[in-house]
Every structure is written in C-alpha cells, then in structure tokens.
Amino acid sequence: AQTVTQSQPEMSVQEAETVTLSCTYDTSESDYYLFWYKQPPSRQMILVIRQEAYKQQNATENRFSVNFQKAAKSFSLKISDSQLGDAAMYFCAYRSSSGGGADGLTFGKGTHLIIQP
Amino acid sequence: DVKVTQSSRYLVKRTGEKVFLECVQDMDHENMFWYRQDPGLGLRLIYFSYDVKMKEKGDIPEGYSVSREKKERFSLILESASTNQTSMYLCASTESGLGELLNQPQHFGDGTRLSIL
Numbered sequence: 001a002q003t004v005t006q007s008q009p010e011m012s013v014q015e016a017e018t019v020t021l022s023c024t025y026d027t028s029e030s031d032y033y034l035f036w037y038k039q040p041p042s043r044q045m046i047l048v049i050r051q052e053a054y055k056q057q058n059a060t061e062n063r064f065s066v067n068f069q070k071a072a073k074s075f076s077l078k079i080s081d082s083q084l085g086d087a088a089m090y091f092c093a094y095r096s097s098s099g100g101g102a103d104g105l106t107f108g109k110g111t112h113l114i115i116q117p
Numbered sequence: 118d119v120k121v122t123q124s125s126r127y128l129v130k131r132t133g134e135k136v137f138l139e140c141v142q143d144m145d146h147e148n149m150f151w152y153r154q155d156p157g158l159g160l161r162l163i164y165f166s167y168d169v170k171m172k173e174k175g176d177i178p179e180g181y182s183v184s185r186e187k188k189e190r191f192s193l194i195l196e197s198a199s200t201n202q203t204s205m206y207l208c209a210s211t212e213s214g215l216g217e218l219l220n221q222p223q224h225f226g227d228g229t230r231l232s233i234l
Contacts, residue, residue: 009157035222045207045225091159104150104175105223109159 002027002094006108013082014116020067021077021111023092031097034068034075035105040088048090051075053097079113087115120144123208123226131234136195138229140208147213149191150223151175151183154205163206166191167213198233205230 003026013019025034036048051059051068058066063083067076079086089112093105124139142149148167152160162175164183172183180202184192191210195202209223 006159037222043205043228045209047222050222104152104162104165105160106162107152107160109157 002029002032002096002106004092004094004106004108006090006092006111008111009109010112010114012114012116013079015082015084017082018078018080019082019113021079021090021092021113023075023077023108025073025075025092025094025106027073027094027096029096029098033095033097034066035093035095036064036066036075036077037091037093038086038088039091039110040085045091049077082115084115084117087113089113121208121210121224121226123206123229125229126227127230127232129232129234130195130198132197132199134195134198136198136231136233138193138195138206138208138231140191140193140210140226141189142191142208142210142224143189144210144212144224145188146210146224147188148211149185150209150211151181151191151193152207152209153177154207154228160207163193200233203231203233 005024032053034051038046038048049061049064063080065078089110091110092108121142130136150165151163154160161177166172166185182194206229208226211223
C-alpha cells in the first residue's frame, strides 16, 4: 500500500515571501499521479497543482510550483509571493495509475499554512 | 464546473441511530468516494464506487456501508452511530479512464460535519 508523509504539521511565512511544503511518499509503482490540494476554512477542497510521474518537467501553476524528485519519492510544493488568501490546510495526495482512477487518493496528514501580514 | 453536493453541512445525531449522508454529483462521473477527515490524520478513504450498484471498501470501512442506486448519487450509511464516528465526511467524484484522464482531479463536496452525541 502507498503512504504519503507530510512532515510539517504547521508552517508560517511572511506575506510576499516564498514557502516550501514538503511531501514524501512510498510506492512500488513506477507510474502514478501526485496532487496538492488546498482546504481553506470554508472546507472546500481545491486542486492546487498536479504532476504525472512519467513527466520529468516540474508542474507550475502561476505562483505555485512543485519540485518532483521521482528517485527520492519527494513532491514538495513551493508558493511564491505568498498572499493572505493562501492560508489554508494543504494536503499532498497520491493516485495509482491502475484501476482507472477508481481506487481513491491516498492523502498525507496535511500542513497548516499560516500567512503573517 | 463540476458540482458535488452534500445534503447537510452540519448534522447532530445520537448514538445507536442509523445515519444517512447523501452526495450528488452533476457531471456523470463513474467514480465516487467517501472520505473521513480528522485533525492530524488527514483524509482517509471509507468506501468508493466505480459504477451503479458497485462498491469497494477503502481503508477504514468498519461501521459504515454505502449505497449507489443511481449514477449521480452515493450515500454513506452509519448503521448504528457511535461517538468515534464524530468527524468531517467528504464526498468526491471523478471520471473514469486511463492515461491522461488519470490526472483529472477528484472534485469534492463541502463536507458534512457530523457529531454523534
């Protein structure tokens, strides 16, 4: 079974600065998909960014980018120019390539990101 | 936009009651999921379904059952509610497929915060 580890229960960053959230995972598969989700106090889970394991290029979405290190099984999220609206719980998640996506995501325990004004 | 609707945002029930949590999605997705979210534990998969009347156990199915009589609706049932089932419950859906479709995110509802007294 796959496991996802987020070692930082809480992180704090000054507004406009850069912060990196860490995520490591354990799998025996060679093909899989990784996601970062954001959950603000409103509780809605929002997709931040996704990465296919077979792609070497790191995914980027505006101020959000990942550092995907397949050999190290690491998938960190970098948030540049942090904004107050980035304050939320962030979850790293893993999806197997088998099962047609039907077998759910495996989530880390989450990192609570605080933005200091 | 995909809409996943959970019938209740907050719910209070008593121990021993039979509890139904309802989830409806409007995008004709094949796959639907129920997760439980607890502080410090992240999201854990309870049950999932890849087609009408089909269901599979997730990581923590004990004490729960599910029903999927129609494609758009996926119900989570607590047969005899207990206090350790007090939690946030999140429903999600995604389309089925292989290859590129596997990088499609799961779409989440707003969650039901369930308290068992």
